[in-house]
Amino acid sequence: MAGGVKKKSSPGPLSRVWATLRKLWQEKHLILFQAEYTILVASVLWFLEIGINIWVIQKVAYTEIDWKAYMDEVEGVINGTYDYTQLKGDTGPLVYPAGFVYIFTALYYVTNHGVNIRLAQYLFAVFYLLTLLLVFRIYHRTKKVPPYVFFFVCCASYRIHSIFVLRLFNDPVAMMMLFGAVNFFLDGRWTLGCGLYSLAVSVKMNVLLFAPGLLFLLLSEFGLMRTIPKLSLCAAIQLLLGLPFLMENPIGYMTRAFDLGRQFMFTWTVNWRFLPEWLFLSRYFHLVLLAAHLLALLLFALRRWKRPEESIMELLKEPGKRVLLAQKLTSDQMVLVLFTSNFIGMCFSRSLHYQFYVWYFHTLPFLLWSGGFKKLAHLLRVLILGLVELSWNTYPSTIYSSAALHLCHLIMLLSLWFARPPARQGENAKSQFTCGVASVLKFLTVSAGGASAQSHRVGPLSATACLGAPSVP
Secondary structure: OOOOOOOOOOOOHHHHHHHHHHHHHHOOOOOOOOHHHHHHHHHHHHHHHHHHHHHHHHHOOOOOOOHHHHHHHHHHHHOOOOOHHHOEEOOEEOOOOHHHHHHHHHHHHHOOOOOOHHHHHHHHHHHHHHHHHHHHHHHHHHOOOOHHHHHHHOOOOHHHHHHHHHOOOOHHHHHHHHHHHHHHHHOOOHHHHHHHHHHHHHHOHHHHHHHHHHHHHHHHHHHHHHHHHHHHHHHHHHHHHHHHHHHHOHHHHHHHHOOOOOOOOHHHOOOOOOOOHHHHOOHHHHHHHHHHHHHHHHHHHHHHHOOOOOOHHHHHOOHHHOOOOOOOOOHHHHHHHHHHHHHHHHHOOOOOOHHHHHHOHHHHHHHHOOOOOOOOOHHHHHHHHHHHHHHHHOOOOOHHHHHHHHHHHHHHHHHHHOOOOOOOHHHHHHHHHHHHHHHHHHHHHHHOOOHHHHHHHHHHHHHHHHHOOOOOO
16 A cells, blocks of 8 residues: 555464464473463373373273173163162162163163173273363363372372273263263353253262252352252252152162162271271261261351351342342352362261272362462372372272371361362452552552551552452461
């Protein structure tokens, strides 16, 4: 154009890629420590996991524990037996809800009546990779954990690979669905999330450990009246899935599929090896653990999950009718409540068997990096992860491995108790506004020549609003 200024051309795709690569090279020392690089590090590890799972399946011997029993149980249903008290396998009676039956019936047919073990292993490798995708997405949304920790979430755990592709337990299937439900909650799709959560419960009952946290979140977000339909959806899914068995023997189905009093064998316990067997089997001991579990949940709900100035009864009201203005739940808060609820259940469990490790394994880094102890540095957090992994890899369990596991649980539980609760979205905006006002006031007082006289009043406000002093010194 004559006499005009030449328009600057926008950078092309190759230029943008080159700029991105140059930035990554310049900040290579930060990639493993900055949460903004979560997707990059997680992607590399996920593709690495494809090769690891193939290697494990090809090179490490499969160990038969429950797979044949699963196939025997669903074969009984296929042959027309709908009385749960009559369904059994090599390891005992069928003790899982109806969702388990349908999913493993599908696996029964896909794997040639359960005979094609190698194909089943590859299917569980797919479940493993899907679980990792869902978990990494949660960590990307929260940006709580430095990316180098993801190596310990996947590649470094022998026990988790074993649970998925060498043992073929049903626990990983339930947890895969659970993490899918958590992703729906983070996206604000509460109805879909509740539906998928109920499906996860129908595969294995351990997912109920998340239920107290989920109930708290639903009440916080919707109030009692709008929570009831979502709870009704969860119940309706259970009823629909269990209908063929409920029609045949309702009491048999309920007592087998949801047996809360089932006795565990001392031989397989990971967490209570240091107790005498008679105490481990004692019903009084079980009641003490139940009471401690409920008390811990109540304390966290009253003192850590809800806002200090808010009454617990306020949660029953619709958000628009509460005395305090309702504020949207952040990703951090939702994940912390759900993962803490499950973790408390693990701490006070009557017994933990080796496959139960997957119940909380992928949540441990988030819980550790959400803790409230400033002195709980990166190295100590990684050490706790290592001790937990070592405890679950010690077979048979010993007095020392069980004690070490409880010690790690105690440190984590105390750390969560002393943690500063994550701010809600409205509180973040309020904090930023207060910070801005404080900065303007301080600037005006300095300009007026009264900096020394006013600093004591303005300085602490600015520091508190902008920096956020930790709750634990």
